[in-house]
Amino acid sequence: MTTPTRRAAQAGSGALLHSLFRTKPVDRIVAEGGQGEGGELKRSMSLLQLTLFSVGATLGTGIFVVLGEAVPRAGPAVVLAFVLAAVTALFSALSYAELAGTIPVSGSSYSYAYATLGELVAWVCGWCLLLEYAVSVSAVAVGWGSYLNEFFDKAFHFTMPAAISDSPGENGGIVNLPAVVVVMIAMVLLLRGTSESAIANTIMVFLKIGVLLFFCAVAFTAFKAGDVTPFAPMGWAGISAAGSKVFFSYIGFDAASTAGEEAKNPRRDLPLAIVLSLAIVTAVYVLVGLAAVGAMHWRRFALSGSEASLARVLDESTGRSWPSMILSLGAVVAIASVVLTVMYGQTRILFAMSRDGLVPPVFQKVSPRRSVPVANTMIVAAFISVLAAMIPLGRLVDATSIGTLFAFALVSVGVMVLRRTRPELPRGFRTPFYPITPLLGVGFCVYLMVGLGGVTWLVFLLWALAGLAAYFLYGRRHSRLAAAPEGGGPPDSGKGAPAAGEGEP
Template identity: 85%
Template sequence: MATGFQAPGSGSLLHSLIRTKPVDQIVSEGGQGEGGELKRSMSLLQLTLFSVGATLGTGIFVVLGEAVPLAGPAVVLSFILAAVTALFSALSYAELAGTIPVSGSSYSYAYATLGELVAWVCGWCLLLEYAVSVSAVAVGWGSYLNEFFDKTFGFTMPAAISNSPGDNGGVINLPAVAVVLIATFLLLRGTSESATANTIMVFLKIGVLIFFCVVAFTAFDSGNMTPFAPMGWAGISAAGSKVFFSYIGFDAASTAGEEAKNPKRDLPLAIIFSLVIVTIVYVAVGLTAVGAMPWQQFELSGSEASLARVLDVATGASWPSMILSLGAVIAIASVVLTVMYGQTRILFAMSRDGLIPDIFQKVNPRTSVPVANTFIVATFISVLAALIPLGKLVDATSIGTLFAFSLVSVGVIVLRRTRPDMPRSFRTPFYPITPLLGIGFCVYLMYGLGGVTWTVFLLWTAVGLVAYFAYGRRHSRLAKPDGGMNR
């Protein structure tokens, strides 16, 4: 059995840090918050498209232009490297999501397997992952909005209000704030309404990317594919670390564990299906992009709207990139919507455990939405999106995500040893090789990130530890004599 809670004074400091929350207790509390409870309304299709919506677009629409100069045409292999890394983590996620179907995603899994301190650090890293990734996508959304205005109406918004400070004369990025506010409006209407809006946007996004592949393929030149790997494996690996950002979000379905109609069956399937879909799309778009435009030109074209530039070069006309930009403006909003949703649900779970203030778990009984939680998240993300350039956001997101993914793989191993008898709707194949490879690949890609990124990550972790010892440890519901069973 996993380690139980420790009542105050019943053990050492170490025991209080490694106390785990029993899986049965985690599952029994599912959906319950102060003032109301979350509503089970999401089907397998909606869960799958929630993960696709959170994932598809972040890398292709935003990061491809930064990755191609690192690897050349071999950026296709970089996407595959990142996909393999994500696959090992996805299989571990699928097992734990089916076993512990709650809102907290990897935070809740770590709490059940690795103890409170590790769970806190994981949750803290997820806050960085979700908030920063939404901010980065919001910044990219503004770039495509400007691209659409330029192609359609012949004007662009002034740099002062459409770029971040220090980025080409920017002062504040108002379009990035605008898309966050749109997503906030949808989230406050309710989970079912948000899922419907996301479904529409995801189908539109896939349609736009298929359109891109068809048009770009008409200009495919095999000469653009040589030399295939000008920077060798080092370039492929570096670009793999960069484009891993584009796979962040496949775990979004796991944050909806308490709002899924049939979580034990649907959560594992949604995670795997979504990863397969986005990998196929990424490889197809990456291949046609580098085939249609010489890879050296990606560095000159700017990263945020690089696909639109590819269509300009491929066709010599403006209407294809206008269609792409319009589709991106609408479709990238789905990433903002779904990732913001995921962050609010992780905060909901952390608040229910007492590690952060109760305001994050207060649910509106009419809409079944954590309203204050959503407003706080929207405010924080808006500030980041308005004031921090895109490039600084991407790597900071990747390192936090890779750390959280590695903990999920560790959690699978621990839970197999401590609760081998527990019913599992999905079992990670080739255990323990798969979770061990998941850990190894995550560590490898983390190693490939820059020193500044590591500094930011370590500082963020240090701040999180201060917050835990100042508030979380003292307010943890597991520290109560009843272990938090009576809320």
Template identity: 80%
Template structure:
């Protein structure tokens, strides 16, 4: 009997197959390849301010404009404490992101961190989940932009966008034109270049923070201390329930980590941007929450118009229509900023996955003139635009939350693995109280994942199975790391 030569045509041994799925990409190689794509390189143009506002832009969106209406009835005036509780929960994941962003400053965010620490298959699943999270969530946000734009037109001009042009098929319309328009505008800015994108986002973030501070000024003028009596009518259980409700308003603080290859000083600035953005968003949320429950008694929140809770507060405080119109402008700007920054993040994660060979090479082609992945951006914009314009997303949007939590948990695990395997690496930031902090972050993510509904889990598992099919059909066969190890 002739022995089969190594590397012959027979089936690979099970051990070798398992090792190929768990192969990690060396950090030094990941960093060395940073910024390079086919045809050109990404340009390092972003400083600390732009990076911080990227994360603020991705986080400070629709959540604060609609979340109070459903959170206040759960906690009463103690919703302020719920925002702090949610911020502390997000902080554990943010600290882990800050360490890995300062250690592996590349565009792939949690995908690249998982590749360096937990292996290729885990990294693929993470990247695949991010594609669902980014693609579906930004489509849903674009749909919301159309609703707020229509409300603004109705309030200020007495004009309502016809339902046929403001809703997708199955939702009462033919095509959601405003959603496609905002995606196209975001794509136009992204194609102009990273510095132009950052400049536009900076303007939008300052405008929407200004609108929210305007809300606080008006609401605090009508503040009544008696509205805070019986501060926590539902006790800790109510604060905790409302905290879970508002937690997802904090998702987006990691956006700066997708700009690792376009930051001028990534090891220093990426960790700072992540932590500063979380602090800024927390302060804004607490101020808005305190102003709202101080100006209007908490029992008046909720009901059929809960999504217009901030507008209701302004109406109660002033009795005039113009403050609500100003708030609508803020909502339109806030949502446009989220569309821009999340689309940016998706193009950069696809760029990193393509450079590793796990998705087709078209996604890493960089324009020498603009230093942006042009084809990547056009494909992403077309996909998101079609999804937002023609598909009623419904409850699929809720399933994006589980992908986010999954990525957060992997980042916490990645910190622990990299501390053990590469303690020598230069780190721009170190998680305090290691390993307790990342472990708490992982536990909190798992806890929130377990609490999500059955449909959310079903969509997550089906999407994961589809991702495994895609990996074994394409990614594993074209993996640059796999070819290098062959």
């Protein structure tokens, strides 16, 4: 007698699981590309601008602080640690490159997960990215004030009062105004338009690369062979430990993938931009690392303090203060560039989620005159400003890294799923050595996630639970995919017209 009831319950459970893991057809994702309420995004970004967007998001605070923490672990072999971390990042970068060339839309790993792993997984991925982007850019903004104060001190012998330059509870701080200022500067640039933001970022990236090359030129004049002997005093264990430390200096190479709907030729340019940016950043890191350990003995890095490690190298190499003043100015520019590009990425992920109905429609409203999501940008800037001005972020910043690794792993899985389900799709780039490369990408990400501390996992799980509550209270009820016929919209024929501006492989 209970058989019909059980069958009904099983049918209901099956329908629920189907609705949670329904995928959005690739052709539909591409066809909707660029469209938002009130207007559409403008395809204006060239290969150079896309590449420098990823470089701008990656080459920031990491290189200015990471050496002081990594060199004591590996000695001069920190150079190999950067290479090891780059190889680890490369596995994920190659998967990003394939999906960016196959699904050239805004949303990055969120959109890729929606097309391959289903709505719930995509939501969790997007939700984790929102935490990682918002908190990381807030932390970067907080650091901007510190470097600005350092520059003022060296150039003008003046520093801002702690009450307005430190976070509450730190050194007598009340509100961190410099952090708010740099976020507002980035907001103004983003509101002026994507093309203008890309031009500003291009200028800043060239400036900070120039400053780091200046550091190398000065440091190499004091290079001493004895400082790099023995080359690997801690052995492979030290190189591996330093590699884990410097890996997070590579986070940001995927920034170009959030510009899929504003690239002139996304199928060709997005994969190239991702791989080129990783190559450029790796070359800069290796050069800076080699110059630093050659100019100052590696044991002295543990005494110099992480934030001042590069400045300390220049001070000891020249005996003068003006080189480190230039370096401080470069750090100010570098951090401003990171704030700009990461904020851009967050607004585009929210734009894609809003277009799918999973977050409120205000985030997809595009200004017809500026071709940018104005309200979206202002809301993101306001939220980040409050975080940066009022909250000492501390260990919470490290906890956000797990969200990035989670997204990286999903992208590698997505490549394998899409190869099986849609092998006929045109791909601007194919991951080499498939399926070994994406499998290694998943493996390395899981390895690094398992090695993170308990606090990191706790923050990740709490944030994920909050995201699930938001999904069931709002996202699932407003999903446009659920409202479409059978939850899938138009038939996924595999022959949908490419988005405007796409090139063929």
